[in-house]
Amino acid sequence: MKRKIAGEVVCALLVLSMVPVAKVTYESPQEYAMDSEIICISISSGSPDETTAFPYTVVEENEHYVRLLLDNSFTFLKEPGKPLIPTVVKHFELPFGITNVRVNVDVPSYRQHILPKDIVPASNPVPYTLSRNGATGGYTRNEQIYGSSQPYPSRWFSYHAGCGLNDNLQRVTHLTVELYPIRYCPADHTIMVAESAAINISYDEPASPLFTASDTYDLVIISPSMFSAELERLVDHKNAHGVQTLLKTTEEIYAEYDGVDRPEKIKHFIKDAIETWNVTYVLLVGGLKSPFYGNPRDTRNYGSRDWYVPVRYSNLYDIYEDDPVYDPGFLCDLYFSDIYKAGGVFDDWDSNDDGIIGARNRPETPDDTLDLYPDVYMGRLPCRSIREVQSCVDKIITYENTAAGSEWFRRIVAVAGDGLQDQEDLDVQWDVTGLPSGEYTIYAQSRSNITGEWGPVDEVTVTVDPAQESSLHFSEDDHLRIHTYPGPAILEITSPSTGDILGSTDVDFTPPEAYMGFLWANVTYVDGIMHIRGKSYDPRPYGFYTDIKVWIENEEGETVFTQQKKDIRSFCDCEWTTGERPMGGGRAGAFYYMPDTFEKIYLWASNGNFTSQSDVIRTLSEGCGFAFFFGHASPSTMIVNMPGMPGGFSKSAVIGLQPINIGIPVFPMNSIENTDKLPIVAVMGCHNSQFNVTLLNSVLGWNRVWTGFYPTPECWSWWLTKVPRSGAIATIGCTGLGPGSFNQEFVPDTGCWIFPEFFRQYGEEGHHVLGDAHGQSITSYLSTFGQSNMIDVKMVQEFTLFGDPSLKIGGYS
Structure with missing residues (x-):
């Protein structure tokens, strides 16, 4: 039988100034019976006086670009170097097993409007790596796109259909439709604005159910036979708590199932387990065979020879122009949980049959189309010895038997500081044309918008002399002026520097030592105008805005220039993400979503509770139910940067x-x-969760292990999980470069979105089984952001659980 869904969407008229935010009413399609012939949705303004459902604003980004903001939507098409286009992402749940899903968006008419400037290009994602090289970008343009009169994007919409579990742990077809109500013709400086649109969805239902599994098992454990004796204890424990569990050895799987390699054989077994026993959870037990040496990757697709349980590598390459920091593929356990693609068909992650698994943006390689929605909830214990297996089994059994009702479980801990130096550009412009030659002293001061108090004065003395060549430098020594936290508001002049000469020649460069300096630290003296730049920040919890004042005196003490600016933005992104205050886009920090019955403990740099890893060790030693670490990291460490990064990235970093x-x-x-x-x-x-490191390859730097030659026999997340009777019961982290950011409207994305989503799934959605909360975080992310942006695809692929996915969070009462 063929089914249709029809919807009408009225899109935006051009608005060049702020308009009232329209009230959006949306009835989720999943609330309708699935046997309806037609399901209708509508989006209206909610006001008889407002004719636009999606009013938007044109905001000046800088002297070269504007930014388009679409009200009531906070997602963007953000292909680096191409125009940043606002999108509307809609998610639908349809029956499992449907085929021939067809989506059409009809736009009967649109209006054209001319923009005063180009739309800002999407920037490269900035990862939370210990390498500063990953933050040297800026506004890189794709000149082929910006020189074209063809609309970008080329269509009004895109869509993706996939299969996976929904919030009720039912297998469904997930459909995301990404609307582009505004399209841009760059060479003509023209935007096309849809006046209305109709979304039509149709599909073919299967003649009969794809399979009818019996509810025999909930959990399947996959491991080599050498671990069986220890894991049988876990099987007995799970069965005693009503989680019906089966242990299957890798040797049995390799003998019984076909596949192009061992990871695919395991995936075929998981498919069989779903269709035979209706399995929901899968636990892989086994990592590399040694902490000292081993080949982590047999081919570009997998590692097997030196692994107890093989691994799949994604061939997504996050390479961006002029950016030397990228992952040439990375570990991806999501492969094992994403069993089906649209139609209920096995997804081998090689849609173009070229033998390269999960390719995206890989040089000279066609992209694969992937499903990505979890069909089972997956966890791994990458154990390298029987002793590690024994330790993990003991911890799981003890936790589930004893944690319930414990006072320690009701404590949650955040460890964080600053992460990205996304300081707003101060750009105080001082025209020295016609000034007498001589020395001038620049004074600057910042005021906290929380306390209303002015901080210490910074001063820089320069020489104005048109008879000399200009000589300008970058300096960043605010670490010498702040010693305790919380502290006073800080304004640091980074250019010009004391001793600089403002002379006859122009100077314009981005200092390479300035972390993310392309945003705030450019050294610029052009046509007699000195662009005074620096940092202004409020080093206290939730510090966000400061006011600044700059004044300049000549040698006689006379004031020759003064300027004030209000609401300069600078914030600690890691602290906000772990905190409990609302942010943009209807989101909030992770602990906002946790029940009030939890005691929330903040080891933040800004409140003075974090000074070294000794604070972390002492606090975790008291016990807690959850902990959230956020900062720059590697397989061997996690660091906390002080607010505002005084003295720069390296000087402000403290081991967490x-x-x-x-x-x-x-x-x-x-x-x-x-x-x-x-x-x-x-x-x-x-x-943090890159579990293919060994002592030898970490020290020698083989296979791009990101350890900085620091001795790392096992990665950060796994070490914390495997420690006998202490450490963690489970960890969730990134196997690759972990991106995170906030846009200009303080809306989080990537890591700043999905990690708080895990806490929301537990605290608000009531998912108190570990795999449910982790897996639904992935599903929710894909349903919110879609898959058009490569960085969103990478985020879900690297979001990895070390632990038992069937773990009852807080234990059994």
Whole structure:
């Protein structure tokens, strides 16, 4: 039988100034019976006086670009170097197994309007890596696109259909439709604005159910036979709590199932387990065979020879122009949980049959079309020995038997500071033309918008002399002026610097030592105008806006220039993400979503509660139910940067927690004395969960392991999880470069969105089984952002769980 869904969407008229936000009413399609012939949705303004459902605003980005903002939507098409286009993403749940899904968006008419400037290009994502090279971008333009009169995007919409579990753990077809109500013709500086649109969706239902599985097992554990004896204890424990569990060895799977390689054989077994026993959870137990050496990757697609349980590598390459920091493929356990694609068909992640699995943006390689929605909830214990298996089994059994009702479980801990130096450009412009030659002193001061108090005065002395060549430098020494937190508002003049000469020649460059300096630190003296730049920040919890004043005196002490600016934005993104205050786009920090019954403990740089990893060890030793770490990272460490990054990236960095320390204690994670009081740990950063490291390849730098030659026999997340009776009961982290950001409207995306979503799934949606909360975070992310942006696809692929997906969070009562 063929089914149709029809919807009408009235889109925006051009608005060049702020308009009232329209009230949007939306009835979710999943609330309708699936046997309806037609399901209708509508989006209206909610006001008889307002004719536009999607009013938007044109905002000046800078002297070269404008930004388009679409009210009531906070998603964008953001292909780096191409125009940043606002989108509307709609998600539909349809029956599992449907085929021939067809989507059409009819736009009967549109209006054309001329923009005063180009639309700003989408920037490269900035990862939370320990390397500063990943933040040297800026406004890079795709000149082929910007020189074309053809509309961008080329169509009014795109869509993606896939299969996976929904919020009720039912298998459905997920359909996301991405609307582009505004399209841009760059060479003509013209936008096309849809006046209305009609979304039509049709599909073919299967003649009969694809399979009828019996509810025999809930959980399947996959491991080599050498781990079986220890894992049988876990099977018995799970069965005793009503989680029907089966242990299947890799040797059995390799003998019984076909596949192009061992990872695909395991995936075929999981498909069979779904269709035979209706399995919901899969636990892989096995990592590399040694912490000391081993080949992590046999081919570009997988690692198997030196692994107890093989791994799949995604061939998504996040390479951006002029950016040396990227992952040449990365570990991806999502492959094992994404069993079906649209139609209920097995998804081998090689849609073009070229033998390269999960390709996207890989040089000289066609992209694959992937499903990505989890069909089972997956976790891995990448154990390298029987002893590690024994430790993990003991921890899971003890946790589920004893955690319920414990006072320690009702504590949650955040460890965070600053992450991205996304300081607003001060750009105070001082025209020295006609000024007498001589020395001039620049004074600058910042005021906290929280306390209303002015901070210390910074001063710089320069020489104005048109008879000399100009000489300008960048300096960043605010670390010498702030010693305690919370602290006073800080204004640091970074250019010009004391001793500089404002002479006859122009100067314009971005200092390479300035982290993300393309946003705020350009050294510019052009046509006699000195662009005074620097940092202004409020180093206290939730510091966000400051006011600044700049005045300049000549040698006689006379004021020759003065300027004030209000509401200069600078904030600690990592702290906001772990906090409990609302942000933009209807989102909030992670702890906002946690029940009030939890005691929330903030080890933040800005409140002075974090000064070193000793604070972390001491706090975790008291026990807690959850912990959320957010900062720059690698497989070997996680760091916390002080607010405003005084002195720059490196000088402001303090170790947050690491497995191995060159000092005392030598093994910090093993020093956490939280015996049997174990948190679920979320860690947002780069490569914390990159579980293919060994001591040898970490020291020698083989296979791009991102350890900076630091001795790392096992990665950060796994070390914390495997420690006997202490550490963590599970960790969630990134196997690759972990991106995160906020846009100009303070709306989070990528890591700043999906990690708080895990806490929302637990606290608001009531998913109290670990795999449910983790898997639904992925589904929710894909349904919110779609898959057009490569960085969104990477975010869900690297979002990895080390732990038992069937774990009852807080234990059984």
